Structures are given as C-alpha cells and as structure tokens.
Amino acid sequence: MIDLDDTDRALLRALSLDATLSAGALGRRFGLSQPATWRRVRRLEEAGILAGRRLVVDRAALGFGVTVFLGVKLATKGRVSLEDFERAVTAIPEVQVVQHVLGLFDYRLRVVARDIADFERVLRRRIMTLPGIGQVEANVLLTEERRPGPLG
Amino acid sequence: MLDDTDRRLLRHLLADPGLGTAELAERAGITAATGWRRLEKLTAAGVIKAQEAVIDWRRLGYEVEVALRFTLDKTEPRAFDEFLAAARLVPEVTGIETFLGRVDVRLTVIARDMQHYADVYRSRILMLPHITDIEALMLIATIKDAEALPL
Numbered sequence: 001m002i003d004l005d006d007t008d009r010a011l012l013r014a015l016s017l018d019a020t021l022s023a024g025a026l027g028r029r030f031g032l033s034q035p036a037t038w039r040r041v042r043r044l045e046e047a048g049i050l051a052g053r054r055l056v057v058d059r060a061a062l063g064f065g066v067t068v069f070l071g072v073k074l075a076t077k078g079r080v081s082l083e084d085f086e087r088a089v090t091a092i093p094e095v096q097v098v099q100h101v102l103g104l105f106d107y108r109l110r111v112v113a114r115d116i117a118d119f120e121r122v123l124r125r126r127i128m129t130l131p132g133i134g135q136v137e138a139n140v141l142l143t144e145e146r147r148p149g150p151l152g
Numbered sequence: 153m154l155d156d157t158d159r160r161l162l163r164h165l166l167a168d169p170g171l172g173t174a175e176l177a178e179r180a181g182i183t184a185a186t187g188w189r190r191l192e193k194l195t196a197a198g199v200i201k202a203q204e205a206v207i208d209w210r211r212l213g214y215e216v217e218v219a220l221r222f223t224l225d226k227t228e229p230r231a232f233d234e235f236l237a238a239a240r241l242v243p244e245v246t247g248i249e250t251f252l253g254r255v256d257v258r259l260t261v262i263a264r265d266m267q268h269y270a271d272v273y274r275s276r277i278l279m280l281p282h283i284t285d286i287e288a289l290m291l292i293a294t295i296k297d298a299e300a301l302p303l
Contacts, residue, residue: 001213015205051208053169055299056201057162062154064301069251069258071289086295093302101219103289108219112301139253149209149262150243 002047007032009151011040012049016148019053059112066113067141070127071105075134084131094122105137154199157182159303161190162199166300169203209246214262216269216290220277221255223285231282232256242276255287 004012010030014021027037044050059067074081082100089098089109097110111127113119127136154162160180165171171179177187194200209217224231232250239245239259247260261277263269277286 001211004212012205012207016207017202017204019203019205047211048208049211051206051211054204054206055165055169056204057166057299057301058199058201059301061197061199062159062162062301062303069249090296093300095296096298096300098295098297099219100292100295101289102292104287105289108289137254139251139255139258142250142252144247144249146204146247147240147245149207149246150214 002043002049008040008044011037012044013148013151015041015050016146016151063114064112065115066119068111068113068119069139069141070109070111071137071139072107072109072127072133073104073135074106074132076132077106081132085133088130089127092122092126094126110141157186158190158194158199161187162194163300163303165191166303167298169299209262213264215265216263218261218263218269218291219289220259220261221287221289222257222259222280222283223254224256225282225284226256228282234281235283238280242272242280244272244276 007030011026014026014029023038023041024034026032026041027034030037032040041050059065074085085107086098086100089095089107094111094113095109096112097108099108100106101108109127111119111122113122123136123138127133157180161176161182164176164179173188173191174184176191177184180187182190191200222235224235228234235257236248236250239248239257242259242261244261244263245259246262247258249258250256251258259277261269261272263272
C-alpha cells in the first residue's frame with residue numbers, strides 16, 4: 001500500500017466528483033505544475049487506487065424510471081448452487097449490480113426497469129425463475145448520493 | 153429528446169466509461185467531432201450527470217464494507233432530514249440511499265478492519281438520530297457492478 005499525502009487525497013476527492021478534469025485544471029486548483037499533477041495521478045492509477053471511471057446518467061431521462069434493490073435468499077446452498085445462481089443472475093441485462101453478502105440475505109441486486117409494470121415482468125420472468133432462488137425482498141430506490149468517503 | 157445516435161453513444165459509454173471521445177465515436181460509428189458535440193449536449197441537458205473516478209478503497213486499506221439498512225421513526229416528521237444530515241458527517245459513509253419499502257435508508261460504510269468497523273458502528277452509527285431498527289449486510293464479493301442499461 002502506498003502512502004498518500006494531503007495533496008493526493010485532494011486529487012482523489014476532486015477526481016471522484018469529476019474524472020474529466022485535466023492535469024492542468026487540477027494543478028491550477030491545488031497549486032501544482034501540470035507535469036507534477038500528471039505524475040501524481042499516474043501514481044494513483046498504477047497503485048490501483050484510481051480504478052477507472054463511472055458514468056452517472058439520469059436513468060429516468062433514458063426511460064428507466066424505476067430502480068429496485070432486491071435482497072435475495074437462496075433456497076438451497078452449496079458451492080454449485082451459488083455458481084449456478086451467479087452465472088444466471090449476471091446475465092440478466094436489467095440487473096446492474098450483484099453482491100454476495102453475509103446477513104439476512106445471500107445476495108443484493110440492483111435492478112432497473114422502465115416502470116413498475118416492467119419491473120413486475122423482470123421479477124416474474126427473470127428473477128423468480130433463477131436457479132435456487134428463495135425469499136426475495138424488494139425496496140424501491142427513491143434517492144441516492146455518493147459521499148467522498150474518508151479522504152478529508 | 154434522444155435519438156438513436158445518442159442512445160448508441162450512451163450504450164457504448166455506459167459499457168466502457170473509460171473510453172476516450174475518439175474511440176467512443178468510432179465504436180458508435182460517428183466522427184469524433186460529432187461524438188464530442190453529442191456528449192456536450194447530453195451533459196448540458198443533464199442526461200449525463202457526471203463522470204466520476206472510481207476509488208478502490210481496498211487499495212487504501214479499507215478491507216471491510218457493510219450495507220446498513222435502517223428503519224426510522226416515522227412519528228417524527230423531521231426523522232429523514234435529520235438522519236441524512238447526520239449521516240453525511242460520518243467520513244466512513246460512502247453512499248446514502250433512500251427507499252420505499254421495508255427499509256427506509258441504506259448507508260454504505262467502509263472500515264479498515266473489523267475492530268475499526270466496531271468503533272465506527274458504536275461511536276458514529278448508533279449515535280445517528282431517529283433509528284428504530286438496523287440490519288447489517290456484510291459484503292463478501294461484488295460479482296457484477298455495471299451502470300449499463302438495456303437501451
């Protein structure tokens with residue numbers, strides 16, 4: 001693990017809000033030369049701390065008005081059923097996120113749909129037919145925000 | 153309104169958000185200049201809200217990630233606002249989501265290890281206002297994490 005100074009943390013914070021900022025723009029903001037900024041960003045990328053980009057879109061404007069988080073419990077457990085379930089669930093285009101978790105549920109899924117009727121279709125035809133599926137709990141997403149995390 | 157070219161551009165960019173404008177335009181079958189103009193337009197219209205850098209917290213020594221699901225006291229009219237305002241002040245909270253369903257709010261909390269998590273949980277999370285119930289889901293593995301939409 002590499003050591004970060006305050007400038008590195010400030011760069012991470014700025015890039016986590018806007019990854020399109022150029023080394024020149026970042027340098028001006030934090031009082032660094034453009035090459036020095038570029039070197040720091042490069043070092044963070046090479047260390048795997050900066051791990052790519054995420055595009056944040058207005059899903060409703062693109063016709064996907066409903067996002068639902070599903071907590072899923074498997075009816076049968078064991079290595080084979082986990083693999084079968086994971087293979088089938090990751091292939092569903094409406095399922096954006098699949099997390100294996102420990103607790104009340106076995107998996108957490110983020111599902112997008114055009115509207116509630118479309119969500120019902122995805123739930124009935126795609127989710128409830130997954131291999132090994134047991135109990136499912138749905139929570140409809142109202143708002144979401146990302147926080148900068150412990151970079152201060 | 154979006155046309156087919158916009159959708160095609162977004163489909164490629166959602167699938168591979170690290171693409172440069174030139175390569176993105178090539179994949180979408182348009183010129184780089186058109187691609188750049190379209191992206192500017194989609195950003196100005198708010199369809200593209202942001203392009204954020206993804207931080208790998210594990211590489212920074214945060215090995216533990218927990219999704220905490222809260223039920224709040226709905227007899228208190230300011231419960232949501234006050235809870236959310238207080239949650240924003242906890243540095244280890246990396247995401248806040250609100251829901252319609254059995255769960256009211258979910259916080260994503262990261263910590264260096266279980267001892268650190270226990271400290272954050274006791275000293276910061278349990279101090280948040282208007283909580284009636286908490287459930288924890290500890291992340292074992294992320295199998296899929298994509299922003300792609302079936303456009």
